[in-house]
Each structure stands twice: as C-alpha cells, then as structure tokens.
Amino acid sequence: MDEADVVWMQEGHCRYYPPAAFFPSDGVGVTQARQICGECPVREQCLEYALENRIEHGVWGGCSERERRRILKRRRQETLVAS
Known part of the structure; x- marks a missing residue:
C-alpha cells in the first residue's frame, strides 16, 4: 500500500477517538x-x-460490516446487469 493512498486518513474525525x-x-x-x-x-x-x-470488521465511512457487505453485493449485481 502506497502512503499516498491513505493520506486522507490524517483528515478523518476518527483521529480524535x-x-x-x-x-x-x-x-x-x-x-x-x-x-x-x-x-x-x-x-x-x-x-x-x-x-x-x-x-x-468495524465501522468505516459510517457503514457497519453488514452495510458494506450489502453495498458490495449490490455493486456486483449492477456489474452483472450491465454486462
């Protein structure tokens, strides 16, 4: 992983918690x-x-593990439909 890929983390509100x-x-x-x-x-x-x-694991971008799984599933389905 390139450091430039995660430089945004320095701006996250999570840094205070x-x-x-x-x-x-x-x-x-x-x-x-x-x-x-x-x-x-x-x-x-x-x-x-x-x-x-x-x-x-964890909450990332305001989404729980379950919510992220749903997002990934929806994106996979959209990709299949678009193919």
Whole structure:
C-alpha cells in the first residue's frame, strides 16, 4: 500500500477517538461510530478504502460490516446487469 493512498486518513474525525470506538460490540456502539463519521470530510474515501480492501470488521465511512457487505453485493449485481 502506497502512503499516498491513505493520506486522507490524517483528515478523518476518527483521529480524535480511540480505535475501539469504531470496532463496537453492539448496536449502540455502531450508532455512536456512525455519528462520528456523519460529518467527516473523508467519509467517502474511508468507505471506498474499506470496500476496496474488503475490510470485514468495524465501522468505516459510517457503514457497519453488514452495510458494506450489502453495498458490495449490490455493486456486483449492477456489474452483472450491465454486462
């Protein structure tokens, strides 16, 4: 991974919180992490990074693991339909 690929991370709101805040064990924690991500200036880059790298755990770009799986599934289906 090239450092230039993750320079956006320096601008993330997550830098002000402990990593555990983004790896919650319950729905309340997911909601709190989403709120932190909500106004983050690099939210889209964060989500795309997680999707491209198939990161399975935690809240990235305001999306839980389940939400990211749905996004990937939808993108695969759209690709198949477009083919």
